[in-house]
Amino acid sequence: xxxxxxxxxxxxxxxxxxxxxxxxxxxxxxxxxxxxxxxxxxxxxxxxxxxxxxxxxxxxxxxxxxxxxxxxxxxxxxxxxxxxxxxxxxxxxxxxxxxxxxxxxxxxxxxxxxxxxxxxxxxxxxxxxxxxxxxxxxxxxxxxxxxxxxxxxxxxxxxxxxxxxxxxxxxxxxxxxxxxxxxxxxxxxxxxxxxxxxxxxxxxxxxxxxxxxxxxxxxxxxxxxxxxxxxxxxxxxxxxxxxxxxxxxxxxxxxxxxxxxxxxxxxxxxxxxxxxxxxxxxxxxxxxxx
Numbered sequence: 001x002x003x004x005x006x007x008x009x010x011x012x013x014x015x016x017x018x019x020x021x022x023x024x025x026x027x028x029x030x031x032x033x034x035x036x037x038x039x040x041x042x043x044x045x046x047x048x049x050x051x052x053x054x055x056x057x058x059x060x061x062x063x064x065x066x067x068x069x070x071x072x073x074x075x076x077x078x079x080x081x082x083x084x085x086x087x088x089x090x091x092x093x094x095x096x097x098x099x100x101x102x103x104x105x106x107x108x109x110x111x112x113x114x115x116x117x118x119x120x121x122x123x124x125x126x127x128x129x130x131x132x133x134x135x136x137x138x139x140x141x142x143x144x145x146x147x148x149x150x151x152x153x154x155x156x157x158x159x160x161x162x163x164x165x166x167x168x169x170x171x172x173x174x175x176x177x178x179x180x181x182x183x184x185x186x187x188x189x190x191x192x193x194x195x196x197x198x199x200x201x202x203x204x205x206x207x208x209x210x211x212x213x214x215x216x217x218x219x220x221x222x223x224x225x226x227x228x229x230x231x232x233x234x235x236x237x238x239x240x241x242x243x244x245x246x247x248x249x250x251x252x253x254x255x256x257x258x259x260x261x262x263x264x265x266x267x268x269x270x271x272x273x274x275x276x277x278x279x280x281x282x283x284x285x286x287x288x289x290x
Contacts, residue, residue: 011091012084013103014121015114021055026071029242031057044104044112045075051111053104054106060161062099068260084113091116092286099260099280118262118279120140121286125253128285133252133266134245136282143168146175146233153178153232166265166273167236173271176236242267245274249282257280 020038022031023046035043042058052056056079057071065074080094082103091103095118098125105114129281143166144153157163169175241255243266266274 009088009124010084011082011086011088011116012114013046014088015084015116016120017114019044019112019115019223020111021112022071024072024075025055028062028069028071028074029064031071032059032062035059037064039268040102042102043114044079045071046112052224053079053081053106053110053112056102056104058101065162079104082116083107088116088121089287092118092121094285095121095280096283096287100279118283119257121283122253122257122279125282125285126250126257128249131249131285132245133247133249133277136249136277136284137266138263138278138281139272140274141166143150143273144178144232146170146236147231149229149231150227150235151229154227164263166276167232168273169233172273174240174242174265174267174273175233176238177240177265178236180236240265243277244268249277249285252277253279253282 004035020034020040020236021044022152025048026045031043031045035041041060042056044053045055045057046052047054055072055075055077057075061074061076068074080100080103081093082105084105084107094100094103094147103118104112106112134258140160140162142156142160142162144156146167146169148156149195153165156165164177164179166174167176167178241259241261241264242262243252245266246271247266247270256262262280263276263278265276267268
């Protein structure tokens, strides 16, 4: 029988066993460097010298507490978890209802076995080609105007904790999308942070920009680096993957997998922004019945 959401599929069939973790006791700086180096948004925290899960730390935890040094003080010590023999529908429901991007998979001794993310379940959404995007729009969408100065944009990103914002032009149409990573591709910001005590290390060239931006963003929040007074339109991405209300969610899931993105703007026939759909929004299609 082919794998699909109508068959009982267990978490252990799709979870990742290639674990990226950090440890307590430990520092926030070390945790951030691990997140950035491997380009992940969160990871399990283990008790040093064991496989026992102590908590979970995410980029958001770090950005909300930029001046805290001890990891134990900012991590979630009672995270959502799941077992290897649980149904993937349970994981999908936890993702959707709690808006989280990762679930540690543990045994009855609370030892870490793996981790599962919405991306691991997107291929199941591909099989739902009879469902449309209009039923899966995000409750939150934070558009910005293309003339918004970069310092204002960074403040919006910091306040909303959204890492990707759709950009509108003078005609109120979708003109592009901007991320915090786009901000930090500015050379003088890179030079500033490279000289800081959050330096990226000797192997900086091996890091992706998506990872480097984590260190840069924390440096920005603690040091208030000056961003140039240029409009968003100067740095935004204009070649955006889009969807329409009647686009099948299977197509959106395929786009997310192919381009390794987690959100897609939704527009109408006049390129007016309708909203956003994310990989977490699509998780509802995994556990809901037809």
